[in-house]
Amino acid sequence: MKCYPVPRENLVLSIDNLKDDIPEEYLSHKECYENVIRKGSVLYDIFSELSKDRKHKAHQAPSNAYRISDGIMQNVNPFLLHFALFVPAITNQATPEQQAEFLKHGFGIIGTYAQTELGHGTFLRGLETTATLDLETDEFVLNSPTLTSYKWWPGGLGHTANHCVVMAQLYVKGKCHGPHLFFVQIRDIETHEPLPGLKLGEIGAKMGFNTADNGFLGFHNFRIPRNNMLMKNSQVLKDGTYVESKNEKLTYGSMVFVRVYLLSDMAYMLARAATISVRYSAVRHQSHIKPDEPEVQILDFVIQQHKLFISIATSHAFKICGLWLWQTYSKVMEDIGKGSMDRLPELHALSCCLKTTSTRDAGWLIEQCRLACGGHGYLMSSNLPSLYTTATAAITYEGESTVLLLQTARYLIKSWKRAMEGESLPATVSFLSEYFNKRYNKWENTPKGIVDGLKLVVAGVTKMCAESIQKHVSRGQQYEEAWNSSSVQLIKASEAYSRALLCEVFWFEVDKVSSTLSNNLAVVLKQLAELYITYWALEKRGDLLVYTTISKDDLDKLQERYEELLALIRPNAVGLVDSFDIRDEILCSTLGAYDGRVYERMMEHALKSPLNAETVNQSFHKYMKPVILKHKI
Ligand SMILES: CCCCCCCCCC/C=C\CCCC(=O)SCCNC(=O)CCNC(=O)[C@H](O)C(C)(C)COP(=O)(O)OP(=O)(O)OC[C@H]1O[C@@H](n2cnc3c(N)ncnc32)[C@H](O)[C@@H]1OP(=O)(O)O
Numbered sequence: 001m002k003c004y005p006v007p008r009e010n011l012v013l014s015i016d017n018l019k020d021d022i023p024e025e026y027l028s029h030k031e032c033y034e035n036v037i038r039k040g041s042v043l044y045d046i047f048s049e050l051s052k053d054r055k056h057k058a059h060q061a062p063s064n065a066y067r068i069s070d071g072i073m074q075n076v077n078p079f080l081l082h083f084a085l086f087v088p089a090i091t092n093q094a095t096p097e098q099q100a101e102f103l104k105h106g107f108g109i110i111g112t113y114a115q116t117e118l119g120h121g122t123f124l125r126g127l128e129t130t131a132t133l134d135l136e137t138d139e140f141v142l143n144s145p146t147l148t149s150y151k152w153w154p155g156g157l158g159h160t161a162n163h164c165v166v167m168a169q170l171y172v173k174g175k176c177h178g179p180h181l182f183f184v185q186i187r188d189i190e191t192h193e194p195l196p197g198l199k200l201g202e203i204g205a206k207m208g209f210n211t212a213d214n215g216f217l218g219f220h221n222f223r224i225p226r227n228n229m230l231m232k233n234s235q236v237l238k239d240g241t242y243v244e245s246k247n248e249k250l251t252y253g254s255m256v257f258v259r260v261y262l263l264s265d266m267a268y269m270l271a272r273a274a275t276i277s278v279r280y281s282a283v284r285h286q287s288h289i290k291p292d293e294p295e296v297q298i299l300d301f302v303i304q305q306h307k308l309f310i311s312i313a314t315s316h317a318f319k320i321c322g323l324w325l326w327q328t329y330s331k332v333m334e335d336i337g338k339g340s341m342d343r344l345p346e347l348h349a350l351s352c353c354l355k356t357t358s359t360r361d362a363g364w365l366i367e368q369c370r371l372a373c374g375g376h377g378y379l380m381s382s383n384l385p386s387l388y389t390t391a392t393a394a395i396t397y398e399g400e401s402t403v404l405l406l407q408t409a410r411y412l413i414k415s416w417k418r419a420m421e422g423e424s425l426p427a428t429v430s431f432l433s434e435y436f437n438k439r440y441n442k443w444e445n446t447p448k449g450i451v452d453g454l455k456l457v458v459a460g461v462t463k464m465c466a467e468s469i470q471k472h473v474s475r476g477q478q479y480e481e482a483w484n485s486s487s488v489q490l491i492k493a494s495e496a497y498s499r500a501l502l503c504e505v506f507w508f509e510v511d512k513v514s515s516t517l518s519n520n521l522a523v524v525l526k527q528l529a530e531l532y533i534t535y536w537a538l539e540k541r542g543d544l545l546v547y548t549t550i551s552k553d554d555l556d557k558l559q560e561r562y563e564e565l566l567a568l569i570r571p572n573a574v575g576l577v578d579s580f581d582i583r584d585e586i587l588c589s590t591l592g593a594y595d596g597r598v599y600e601r602m603m604e605h606a607l608k609s610p611l612n613a614e615t616v617n618q619s620f621h622k623y624m625k626p627v628i629l630k631h632k633i
């Protein structure tokens with residue numbers, strides 16, 4: 001058995017079998033998949049060794065091993081769901097005995113997480129796949145009663161995975177107990193053929209993520225042992241007794257894990273886009289600033305700095321907030337292990353809004369980085385289009401953004417009501433009590449003043465939502481209808497909450513560690529944090545004018561400070577993206593390579609196009625020539 005020491009980038013990147021002779025964009029849909037399986041199998045082997053070394057635990061802080069594959073695959077790794085959801089679901093939701101049983105083959109099995117169906121992705125209580133207990137045979141019988149009940153979207157499900165964790169409605173003695181998770185083998189380990197009673201396949205080409213092998217799965221009287229229900233939180237005993245969970249939402253726990261992870265993931269996606277676009281903007285000379293001087297680096301245009309420096313700052317914001325959220329997640333998981341669920345609603349609310357904001361921001365900021373590179377940003381060889389389609393998928397998967405923001409809004413409204421009743425609130429929402437009791441300060445043009453102002457916006461909008469719901473109820477609507485009628489404002493409250501959290505955590509975490517850093521590093525990090533906070537104060541000036549005592553003069557001074565910060569960061573911009581330390585082989589970009597040989601790399605890449613293998617393509621003689629000659633005057 002090959003034995004890999006803990007992979008270093010050099011080791012992994014030196015493996016010939018991981019290099020592409022032909023750029024992926026020139027392969028067919030099928031060749032693309034086969035190519036990533038080739039590379040993914042090498043990495044799977046390495047990561048399997050790595051995971052054994054690290055005694056893989058469910059709650060593993062974001063690791064860099066995953067980043068290496070991110071670069072080498074260039075597209076999505078079809079084995080990703082095995083590590084991202086399949087193994088964490090088992091270690092998070094199965095008993096220790098079940099974990100030993102289900103994972104006894106170690107990395108000899110490849111899994112995915114099959115929850116979404118053709119007809120339902122968001123509303124999990126509406127999932128149609130059924131798991132019905134057969135008392136006589138001590139088995140569950142899985143069925144897909146309708147076309148819309150087919151599992152649809154799970155990554156790796158089409159042709160890669162041989163096992164999955166399936167979410168299905170649990171039926172015992174005719175009673176439905178809601179969605180539960182089940183460990184299911186779907187393919188023969190040796191032959192990889194689908195097991196009898198299953199219909200399996202891939203769902204077809206997508207906007208991106210085209211190597212993720214997202215698939216469909218239908219069950220027809222498919223039997224699994226009763227013990228294959230993940231029974232850490234709820235159980236079905238041999239006699240059919242159902243033992244319910246202390247909190248039915250623990251079944252949704254695997255999604256919280258990935259939502260928390262995604263903040264760090266988006267930090268990394270943005271770091272790549274910022275590296276590419278800032279380095280390119282330092283190489284690209286275009287137009288003049290002073291008419292009598294040579295063409296300038298486009299990075300000297302202040303508007304170019306405005307487009308790009310927010311991405312550098314945001315990547316750091318997501319990295320720092322991602323670690324803060326990870327610590328919160330780990331603490332809550334520890335509490336749950338000790339039987340306390342108190343902070344689960346707070347963790348759910350935080351993970352929902354921060355996952356949404358980080359994925360949405362990564363999307364539009366990567367697009368802004370692409371547009372800032374002009375036409376060359378539109379080339380696949382820049383890698384910006386792929387970064388965009390990969391990042392924006394996350395706005396939808398792992399919880400569609402609107403739906404998750406409404407979950408956070410639910411928590412804000414509940415917290416507001418508790419504040420009105422004089423209850424003490426968790427630190428992450430205690431500002432609601434301050435606001436309710438009119439304990440807040442006049443506007444200050446400082447980072448702390450801005451953070452306090454953004455919190456006032458959250459409190460003001462939340463109060464407005466609560467009053468809107470109350471108004472609709474008093475006019476005769478049911479609460480749920482009144483909620484729906486107020487949902488535009490509820491989304492605004494969650495968005496504002498998420499922004500205030502990001503600004504607060506970023507600023508205070510940087511402030512907290514700055515004394516431990518070299519003066520230069522502390523200065524630059526604080527400039528990035530202040531740039532981030534000031535950028536969003538200016539973006540949200542309307543809300544600040546409504547809910548705080550900020551003046552027009554304050555806003556003018558903030559605009560001036562923002563432009564000062566752009567000028568201060570400009571000399572360090574290239575150094576800042578270099579400090580993301582993303583190697584060319586992982587950056588995969590003709591525009592962002594460390595040596596700055598943009599034009600030579602663009603030409604080298606263009607010549608790899610199969611169309612350039614000959615000077616005249618056969619279609620000329622086959623199709624064009626007859627038409628041209630026919631119409632030649
Ligand atoms: C090596 C590691 C690598 C890691 C790599 C990271 C990157 C990975 C990339 C992977 C790529 C793709 C993977 C994509 C995978 C998927 O997409 S899996 C499918 C994702 N699907 C969803 O997220 C579904 C979203 N829908 C839901 O979660 C629920 O339907 C919803 C919460 C919207 C509603 O659930 P209901 O049961 O209807 O609940 P409500 O009636 O609304 O009540 C809400 C109350 O329940 C509490 N709640 C809800 N969810 C949770 C939760 N997850 N945890 C805890 N509590 C929860 C909520 O607080 C409310 O409580 P209250 O009643 O107010 O007290």
Ligand SMILES: Cc1cc2nc3c(=O)[nH]c(=O)nc-3n(C[C@H](O)[C@H](O)[C@H](O)COP(=O)(O)OP(=O)(O)OC[C@H]3O[C@@H](n4cnc5c(N)ncnc54)[C@H](O)[C@@H]3O)c2cc1C
Pocket residue numbers: 081113114115116119120121122123152153154155209214393396397398399400401402403406
């Ligand atoms: C690239 C990719 C990979 C994926 N991988 C997996 C995977 O590995 N495993 C898996 O199980 N799933 C996976 N999914 C599926 C994903 O989790 C779902 O697409 C997602 O949960 C959204 O559900 P949906 O597609 O049914 O959209 P819907 O929920 O139907 O949303 C459609 C629209 O309806 C709105 N809407 C829905 N409910 C409400 C509401 N209550 N209030 C207001 N508006 C509402 C939404 O905001 C949205 O605008 C993946 C999806 C993608 C794109």
